[in-house]
Amino acid sequence: MATLSGLCVLLLAALSRAVAGDDVTPVYFTDGGELMLNVTRSDTKPIQNILWKFNGNLLAEWVQDKVPLELYGAFIGRTDLNIADARLAVRDMSKADTGAYSVEINSKVHAQSYDAKWIKVLSQPEVVIRPLTCSAVSKSCTLSCEADTKEAGPVTYSWKMGGNQLNVSTKDMEINSVVSFVLR
Structure with missing residues (x-):
């Protein structure tokens, strides 16, 4: 009912x-x-x-x-x-x-x-690696896209690896292997 x-x-x-x-x-x-x-x-x-x-x-x-x-x-x-x-x-x-x-x-x-x-214009985002001790021997690390998004309106996130769009649309991305990236 x-x-x-x-x-x-x-x-x-x-x-x-x-x-x-x-x-x-x-x-x-x-x-x-x-x-x-x-x-x-x-x-x-x-x-x-x-x-x-x-x-x-x-x-x-x-x-x-x-x-x-x-x-x-x-x-x-x-x-x-x-x-x-x-x-x-x-x-x-x-x-x-x-x-x-x-x-x-x-x-x-x-x-x-x-x-x-x-909405305000966003400044260039910064990628922060966590934990700070992340290295090639770490089992996993998290990349976090950081920017001042206050008063920015709706914000969307996208990640690329080797020029290819990844299927990640969140602020954080967990990596389990060696990844190289270019922030644009």
């Missing part, structure tokens, strides 16, 4: 998300970087008006033959709107640009919106 009620809750959660029609895509940017928001449309009607919002406030507006492209607030001078496909590009991003971006096309709220998140 508990399994059935758990399944019911999951189905209700999925159904409420589908009915709401919201599809929030996380996007990431760094200081001084560019944010490119592409819009996928199933509607084949020509675009007659576009309204982009940032955290619910006007960001950019265009209405064919009525309102020329108008940019608002901090987005003036660093934003481009492609009126053919509603693609928005914002340059010189900063932490203040973190938030929700949404678009209306032809006076209809587009189902997809974006959650823009600032």
